[in-house]
Amino acid sequence: MSGSLVQVIAFVVLAAIVLATGFSALWTPLAAGAL
Amino acid sequence: MAAQRYGGRYSPDPPAAGAQAGKAPAPFRGRRARRVSLRARAMFLLPLPLLFAGLGAIGRGNAAEMLGELGGFAGLMLAAGLLNEGLRAEEAYEARTVARPPAIPRKLLAAVLTGASVFLVGVASLGQGLIGALAFGVVAGGAQVLAFGLDPMRKKGMEGVDAFATERVARAVDQAEALVREITGAATRIGDRRIEGRVDRLCDQAREVFRAIEQDPRDLARARPFLSVYLLGLRDATVKFADLWNRGRDPQAREQYEALLGDLETSFATHRTELLEDSRSDLDIEIEVLRERLQQDGLIAR
Numbered sequence: 401m402s403g404s405l406v407q408v409i410a411f412v413v414l415a416a417i418v419l420a421t422g423f424s425a426l427w428t429p430l431a432a433g434a435l
Numbered sequence: 436m437a438a439q440r441y442g443g444r445y446s447p448d449p450p451a452a453g454a455q456a457g458k459a460p461a462p463f464r465g466r467r468a469r470r471v472s473l474r475a476r477a478m479f480l481l482p483l484p485l486l487f488a489g490l491g492a493i494g495r496g497n498a499a500e501m502l503g504e505l506g507g508f509a510g511l512m513l514a515a516g517l518l519n520e521g522l523r524a525e526e527a528y529e530a531r532t533v534a535r536p537p538a539i540p541r542k543l544l545a546a547v548l549t550g551a552s553v554f555l556v557g558v559a560s561l562g563q564g565l566i567g568a569l570a571f572g573v574v575a576g577g578a579q580v581l582a583f584g585l586d587p588m589r590k591k592g593m594e595g596v597d598a599f600a601t602e603r604v605a606r607a608v609d610q611a612e613a614l615v616r617e618i619t620g621a622a623t624r625i626g627d628r629r630i631e632g633r634v635d636r637l638c639d640q641a642r643e644v645f646r647a648i649e650q651d652p653r654d655l656a657r658a659r660p661f662l663s664v665y666l667l668g669l670r671d672a673t674v675k676f677a678d679l680w681n682r683g684r685d686p687q688a689r690e691q692y693e694a695l696l697g698d699l700e701t702s703f704a705t706h707r708t709e710l711l712e713d714s715r716s717d718l719d720i721e722i723e724v725l726r727e728r729l730q731q732d733g734l735i736a737r
Contacts (some may be wrong), residue, residue, distance in 0.1 A: 410581035411474050414549070415481055417575045418511060421553055422484030425504050425560045429491060 450618055465638040470526060475519050475583065482511035485556065492560070503559025510552030517545035518579070527589045535605050540586040550576025565724040606660060608645045614666040615641055621673040625680050633696050634673060640703055641666060666730040669699060698728060 477562030489504035528534045550572040557568030590605075615638045622634040644662065648654045676692040679685055702725060 407582050407584075410578040414513060414575055414578035414582055415477070417553060417571055417578070418481040418549075419484065421507070421556050421561070421571070422488060423484060425488035425500075425507075426484045426491065426559070429488075429495060429497075434510075 437593045441459050469541065470522075470704045472522055472583075475515070475522055478515035478518055479512065482508050482515075482552075485511065488560070503556050506559070507552040507556035510548050510555065513658075514545040514548035514552065514558060514579075517541045517548065518583060519543060522583070525584075525587055528591065531591070531608070532646065533601055533605050533608070533652075534587075534588050534591045535602075535609075540588070542583055542586045543580070546579040546583075570606060600652045600655075604648055604655050607655055607662075608649060611662055611666055613642065614670050618666070618670045618673050621670065621677045624677040625673075628681075630693070630696070633700070634669070637669060637696070637699060637703065663724055664729075665703060668725065672729070695728075699726075 480627055485508040486506050489501055489508060492498075492500035518541070521537070521544075524537040524541060552572075553575040554568045554572030557563040557571050558565065561568070563571070583710065618634060619638055622631045625631065641662065644658055648658050672692060672695055676688060679688045
């Protein structure tokens with residue numbers, strides 16, 4: 401049970417890093433262009 | 436009172452004429468449902484924003500960002516593919532009693548690749564600096580290892596008795612499993628549900644023998660010639676028939692192939708039990724007869 405909780409948390413961390421990397425790469429130039 | 440099977444003129448599976456029709460085992464006996472990890476599949480979706488970011492970088496004419504973003508996207512997709520492959524290999528490893536670890540540690544490679552991709556994007560596109568990007572990469576790789584685990588690294592079921600014998604068993608079963616995969620692949624090409632089902636059942640019976648051999652490696656010496664003649668014959672015949680059947684639907688070839696399937700079914704059903712007991716001479720004769728039969732049909736090389 402605690403093992404699977406650790407897995408879920410680790411997956412959330414991983415997903416957050418990959419998504420944040422992608423979205424900031426997508427968003428930063430857009431925001432810079434808008435401002 | 437036995438239930439009567441409903442079937443009309445246009446039903447897909449006309450009842451088979453042979454004696455095998457009545458005693459066919461349940462089609463999914465001995466098979467385990469494949470586990471599908473949604474989280475591992477999601478790893479294919481998560482890098483998508485990077486693809487669009489890379490396209491945007493192309494639009495702005497920024498080569499460094501484009502390389503970082505598209506490279507990171509490719510790395511993450513490759514990592515997701517490796518991860519899914521690794522999970523499949525792990526499942527196959529768990530299903531067997533005697534198994535060697537997968538040759539390539541795919542899940543570990545996938546985690547390293549994920550970390551490297553995140554690092555690359557951080558450095559090339561987000562301007563995070565080496566240390567910051569490295570931190571994100573290491574945490575991403577580590578999180579992937581925690582979330583999906585590492586590959587099985589140890590040999591299984593090979594402790595104790597005779598390492599050499601069990602190693603041989605694992606190798607023989609590996610080869611036989613590869614043959615079975617080729618057979619089912621060729622059977623799918625035929626595109627006939629009934630034949631496919633019969634071939635599947637034969638393969639299931641072969642797998643039962645694999646499991647029996649894994650339980651007791653001493654059976655290998657007896658089972659090996661039968662398995663190789665039987666499986667090689669079935670593979671060659673199936674591949675050849677699939678080619679013939681797809682080129683022009685030759686009813687004579689189909690008749691011959693079905694007759695061969697029938698022969699294999701009966702001979703395997705009768706000898707499967709003997710195969711695992713001490714009745715060597717009967718088995719040798721049977722193998723000889725089967726080999727001649729296959730040669731006569733021109734299905735294996737003389």
